[in-house]
Amino acid sequence: MNCNIVYVGIDVHKETFSLCCYTNEKEQAECPQKVDAHYSKVLNYLEAMCFHYGDDVMFICGYEAGCLGFTLYH
Structure with missing residues (x-):
């Protein structure tokens, strides 16, 4: 299986989530976006x-594990 691995960082807040992607090839964050705080x-x-x-x-997604991150976990 040969696939691209993209790491997605999520900053979780009560009203919004901030997302961005990172790849080892480019070594920089890209495609930043702020969305409503809902898993969909x-x-x-x-x-x-x-x-x-x-x-x-x-x-591969990563986010903070504080109390506001439980909605993503579930």
């Missing part, structure tokens, strides 16, 4: 990033 918005972002990075992309 994160899924929409990932779908849009499939078009940007290609269908063979694998996302």
